[in-house]
Amino acid sequence: MPPAAVICDIDGCLAPETSEAMDADALARLAHWNRNAIREGDRPIVTLCSGRPEPFVEAMCRLIANTRLPAIAENGVWLYMPDANRYERDPSITQSHLDAVHALESWARRELGPRGVTIQPGKSCSVTLYHEDTAYLRSLVPMLQTACRACAWPFRVSMTLLYINCDLAFVSKGTAVRRWIARTGIDRAHLLAIGDTAGDLVVRDEVARFACPANAQERVREQADFVAGKPEIEGVMEILEWARTL
Numbered sequence: 001m002p003p004a005a006v007i008c009d010i011d012g013c014l015a016p017e018t019s020e021a022m023d024a025d026a027l028a029r030l031a032h033w034n035r036n037a038i039r040e041g042d043r044p045i046v047t048l049c050s051g052r053p054e055p056f057v058e059a060m061c062r063l064i065a066n067t068r069l070p071a072i073a074e075n076g077v078w079l080y081m082p083d084a085n086r087y088e089r090d091p092s093i094t095q096s097h098l099d100a101v102h103a104l105e106s107w108a109r110r111e112l113g114p115r116g117v118t119i120q121p122g123k124s125c126s127v128t129l130y131h132e133d134t135a136y137l138r139s140l141v142p143m144l145q146t147a148c149r150a151c152a153w154p155f156r157v158s159m160t161l162l163y164i165n166c167d168l169a170f171v172s173k174g175t176a177v178r179r180w181i182a183r184t185g186i187d188r189a190h191l192l193a194i195g196d197t198a199g200d201l202v203v204r205d206e207v208a209r210f211a212c213p214a215n216a217q218e219r220v221r222e223q224a225d226f227v228a229g230k231p232e233i234e235g236v237m238e239i240l241e242w243a244r245t246l
């Protein structure tokens with residue numbers, strides 16, 4: 001049976017990992033897919049699951065014409081409900097967690113700012129750090145982990161391809177998929193997820209099937225039920241055609 005919904009990562013899947021232009025023609029084809037899915041009910045609706053800030057995910061959600069299913073933003077902090085124009089923060093995040101986010105952000109600005117590290121704008125319950133020299137950025141991870149331990153800040157510090165993410169340790173794309181399932185009532189048996197990096201494997205554990213575009217990391221390709229022959233969004237379109245045949 002084809003999946004009822006597809007939960008898809010953005011960077012490295014629907015858009016390039018770098019700041020290159022997005023493939024607007026392919027995104028228009030995905031919007032066409034979603035309009036048909038909603039109107040005809042003949043294929044799964046594609047929604048999003050991303051580490052990007054909520055406004056970025058909300059814009060992408062509207063661009064791909066998903067007007068129906070919640071989208072996951074900021075590595076699981078937010079569910080954006082396009083049908084109701086509502087945003088729901090993970091309810092387990094308290095004021096003291098937000099205080100820790102602000103404390104970490106101040107620390108990073110003070111200690112890492114002079115080293116050329118910038119804080120990605122738009123995050124609300126996490127801190128994402130960038131430096132143009134990725135190897136140098138990676139070398140700062142142990143320092144951040146030590147600071148979090150010393151100050152008892154409850155963060156998981158991890159390196160993505162280009163950024164350091166400091167996420168509240170009890171929030172992830174995986175916990176958000178569980179919230180998504182509770183809200184939509186769509187069972188995990190009817191879900192397909194698409195991702196390209198190791199951070200997406202927590203989503204893999206929450207759904208029935210997992211697929212990736214050709215550019216995915218080796219570890220991710222090994223755990224996928226289907227690996228597309230093409231990279232990024234062309235690979236995602238290939239995955240969607242495969243999903244229809246299930």
Ligand SMILES: [Mg+2]
Pocket residue numbers: 009010011012013195196197
């Ligand atoms: Mg990605």
